[in-house]
Amino acid sequence: VTLGDVPGVVETREAHGETTVVVDPARLVEACTYLRDAEGFDFLSDLSAVDYLGWGEKPVAGYWGSASGRDLNAPGAAGHRRVPAPKPKRFAVNYHLLRVSQALEPRRVRVQIWLDEGETPQSVVSVWPTADWHEREAWDMMGIGFDGHPNLVRILMSDDWVGHPLRKDYPIGGEPVRFSDAE
């Protein structure tokens, strides 16, 4: 099966026996609808975002350094053999699709889109209703807004939470301590 006919395809990669189709975020819903209807990927296994801030660079907030000042995170210092290949944008959103009900060979494909801070992809809730909570989680944890999501509110963190914890610039152990005489 060739997946080169996916609308808006930018690049198709094979690695570790997995197919990744990078698509143009503007044509995401079109691409997903095509994969669901024409290629039989009727099951959205997973939807998740990755923050590549600081990828291959010096560390950002929230990383450890050792007491002696040796930077454990600098490439080459803590076992990095080489600086990883650069990424096109800050965020990637991965859609892991699966064929379940079709009488075709079971197969997985990863649809990937790349976004910068503030860019919002289209919601795929209309294609796979299961994306509802996954997109809410991606918003909550990574701060990726999805256009057209019917109910894009936080899901795991409390409603009044500030920040998106899985971002690389979100500090570890940075929860503010509230004192009784403050505020």
Add this chain to the structure above:
Amino acid sequence: MSTTYRDRVGGERTGPVPSPAIYEGTRIPSPIPSILQVPAELREAADILEVNFGPNHPSTHGVLRLVVELDGERVVGLYAVVGYLHTGFEKSMEQKTWWKGIPYAPRMDYVAFQANELAFVMAVEKLLGIEVPPKATWMRMLLSELNRIHSHLVWLGTSALELGAISPFWYTFRERDRVLDLFELVTGVRMHTRYFQVGGLAEDVPPGFFEQCRQFCHVMPKAVDQYEAMLDQNPIWLARTKGVGLLSARDAIALGQSGPVLRGSGVDWDLRRATPYLAYDEVEFDVPVKSNGDVWDRYKVRMDEMRESVRIVEQSLEAMPAGRWIADDRKVVLPPREELHTSMETLIHHFKLVTEGFTVPEGEVYVAVESARGEFGCYVCSDGGPRPWRVRFRAPSFVALEATATCMGEALVADMIAVVGSLDTVMGEVDR
């Protein structure tokens, strides 16, 4: 209804078992698939009562909060609030070495812990391209199936308890303890075993384990018969499960349901057979499929799965290969303890592995295993360093909870307990 993997190998994939229409069309609420909204005209006409179930309620598994709107006894509105157990596993794992990340995984789904461990370890192995010895592969499969039995036993005991049947709880926990004893024997702990290691198993299988496991396989099928004898003819159990919590095959797939929930809705799908991992293509087992999509069918699927798991365990015991339990790769696997006193090279490897950890080549993989609850997926991204860049878990319980609103069509408030129970969610995994 079900076929073995062997029947299908070489033949055409048959696709799903055609299931009778459980209901016409779709029941997924629109526009928000996970929220049942009260129609405006009903809100005008009826006296709607809003009730808050949870987050701590004796009849919900863990800390789940359900806000339901009732018209008399009828549930007309529902939404779920999750996140009370959110502990930031994914964030924490980014801070730890690959090696130290393993114990985090089983703590999410604390009932089917080994499936989580397996998915993470297999994802790391896939990136590393490391070969796992056959003994480790078969032991992993054996323990995963024991764990499936364990998970289903906990589910059966607690779900029956929630519906008022107290006796099954004592019987299921009798067998559950036997499974936990087996885990204790082989791994040293009863739960959160951290026995799967990148490259194989953490330790060799201790003497006496296989014998005790055989005895358990002898006992377990009879025990399943006992549970069924307690419930199958029980009029209360029948009345509260048959025809309750309907979910059609189409809706189940659209909502991303997996595992017993999907198979209870008539979709013949099991990752162990569809995309075999470990040694599942070398054992014979059936995939139970039921087609009514109600609480009863999910119950029956799980009962049959326990029997099938015993079959897989028995075959694993027969086929268990001898030899090493972990790959012999000094760059990834801890060296044998006794060599530390005599070999400088070994000492260096040990020190580097424990302090800095091993590095994993740059790349991203998604590995899914069939846990007791369905597709448990692990997405791992590495920048080539000693710590994961990103770890993401696809939790079947999280997805299962999304289906609550769809299953609640025309349900009474008492049915809600049966429905939520039948989806078998573990909140630790939902909130991660």
